[in-house]
Amino acid sequence: MQIAMENGTIARTPPPPTLLAGRAAVPGKTKDARSRMDDNADGATAPDFAKKIEAVGARQDKQAFEVLFRHYGPRIRAFMLKRNADRQQAEELMQETMITVWKKAALFDPARGNASSWIFTIARNVRIDAYRKTNRPEFDPNDPAFVPDEVIPADEVVQMGQSAERVRSAMEVLPPEQLQLLKLAFYEEASHSAIAEKLNLPLGTVKSRIRLAFAKLRDALGERP
Amino acid sequence: MNISHHIGDELLLEYATGALSEGWSVAVATHLAMCPHCRARLAAMEATGAQLMEGIEPPPTTETDEMSWSLLSERIDTVDQETSGEKPIRYEPRKERTVPEPLYSYLGGNPDEIKWRSLGLGAYHFPVKLGDKSTSVRLLRIPAGKPVPEHGHGGRELTLVLSGSFSDANGRFGPGDFEETDDDIEHQPVADPGEDCICLAVTDAPLKFKSRIVRIIQPLLGI
Numbered sequence: 355m356q357i358a359m360e361n362g363t364i365a366r367t368p369p370p371p372t373l374l375a376g377r378a379a380v381p382g383k384t385k386d387a388r389s390r391m392d393d394n395a396d397g398a399t400a401p402d403f404a405k406k407i408e409a410v411g412a413r414q415d416k417q418a419f420e421v422l423f424r425h426y427g428p429r430i431r432a433f434m435l436k437r438n439a440d441r442q443q444a445e446e447l448m449q450e451t452m453i454t455v456w457k458k459a460a461l462f463d464p465a466r467g468n469a470s471s472w473i474f475t476i477a478r479n480v481r482i483d484a485y486r487k488t489n490r491p492e493f494d495p496n497d498p499a500f501v502p503d504e505v506i507p508a509d510e511v512v513q514m515g516q517s518a519e520r521v522r523s524a525m526e527v528l529p530p531e532q533l534q535l536l537k538l539a540f541y542e543e544a545s546h547s548a549i550a551e552k553l554n555l556p557l558g559t560v561k562s563r564i565r566l567a568f569a570k571l572r573d574a575l576g577e578r579p
Numbered sequence: 580m581n582i583s584h585h586i587g588d589e590l591l592l593e594y595a596t597g598a599l600s601e602g603w604s605v606a607v608a609t610h611l612a613m614c615p616h617c618r619a620r621l622a623a624m625e626a627t628g629a630q631l632m633e634g635i636e637p638p639p640t641t642e643t644d645e646m647s648w649s650l651l652s653e654r655i656d657t658v659d660q661e662t663s664g665e666k667p668i669r670y671e672p673r674k675e676r677t678v679p680e681p682l683y684s685y686l687g688g689n690p691d692e693i694k695w696r697s698l699g700l701g702a703y704h705f706p707v708k709l710g711d712k713s714t715s716v717r718l719l720r721i722p723a724g725k726p727v728p729e730h731g732h733g734g735r736e737l738t739l740v741l742s743g744s745f746s747d748a749n750g751r752f753g754p755g756d757f758e759e760t761d762d763d764i765e766h767q768p769v770a771d772p773g774e775d776c777i778c779l780a781v782t783d784a785p786l787k788f789k790s791r792i793v794r795i796i797q798p799l800l801g802i
Binding site for chain 1: 611
């Protein structure tokens with residue numbers, strides 16, 4: 355994996371035919387598209403949401419934005435509902451997230467992560483801002499004191515492009531108790547002590563399950579030790 | 580930079596999910612700025628969170644979605660897209676920065692430009708102001724070859740070395756290295772000879788210094 359590439363060019367497999375083509379994405383079709391996506395989940399192809407984000411960024415492409423909304427909107431709303439939000443608030447936070455996607459689309463860099471990761475981090479930050487009065491400090495890759503990544507060989511970059519599918523398939527084989535813990539952490543923003551309390555587990559057990567889960571996921575992503 | 584002590588999975592996960600409060604996050608994010616290895620690990624965690632969000636089966640498409648979309652499609656007509664970050668930091672090209680963001684902005688300058696306060700015995704500190712009152716964040720400057728005043732913890736303590744190095748029971752910690760200690764661990768960090776050690780220290784409770792002198796002046800220093 356890498357954060358910053360020397361240039362934006364990535365050797366990717368060709369994108370599949372557009373699955374949720376623009377305005378044709380009517381209710382009911384979404385499901386079809388998803389199951390087709392799952393059929394292709396072993397890495398060769400997947401609907402290219404990254405291209406849609408780039409289209410929004412490059413030319414304010416509203417049709418591409420609608421494709422993103424039809425897929426991510428309901429999921430973001432459901433994600434917001436997981437953490438105490440009422441339906442009204444979840445809707446507002448989802449709208450806020452999608453507006454941010456629209457505004458920041460030109461800043462999306464597929465070399466730095468897949469489309470889902472990018473949208474997830476925006477949703478997470480919107481949620482943090484809504485619940486917390488203090489900042490979430492972040493590093494800045496434009497900072498002259500930032501230590502950049504080594505340049506990654508091209509074949510590993512290809513793997514990075516597939517990482518969403520690879521993470522998903524790795525998660526499918528996680529033991530249920532590890533998956534449950536990750537869900538609590540990400541859905542409810544629970545600290546590991548909060549998780550320990552909620553599941554009535556010793557803190558050490560929670561910590562070791564977290565480490566085991568990520569050891570497996572990183573292994574699946576082919577990260578060099 | 581040759582970093583050998585990294586952020587643990589449990590702590591990094593809290594940063595990835597958003598559970599970690601501001602004070603701890605200053606240390607985590609500053610280490611991330613210095614450590615490509617931990618950024619790759621963070622990216623893997625965010626990809627995991629993304630797949631968990633993807634995996635939520637939303638209810639079948641409803642009128643709500645149509646209403647959402649009509650509202651959203653109106654709203655985007657009135658907002659401008661950004662071509663740069665939300666509040667981009669302006670970097671002066673001639674100014675050398677010896678610590679990365681986010682720490683630099685919290686300090687308001689490089690460590691050699693801030694107003695250090697004496698802790699006695701040649702040690703100095705600089706408390707960092709932040710909105711999060713549940714933690715205390717400070718820079719420490721320990722003279723070369725001298726121990727950090729011995730202390731136990733009320734809870735978690737994070738230490739990020741910025742320059743110089745120190746050693747304790749867990750090993751040697753040089754620039755960029757990150758140490759997390761917990762609860763009642765008594766450790767005795769000693770700055771290595773040759774160079775003063777400057778590090779960022781975050782605690783969730785006032786440090787309980789054992790040295791009598793430091794304990795007496797602790798309330799006066801507000802640490």
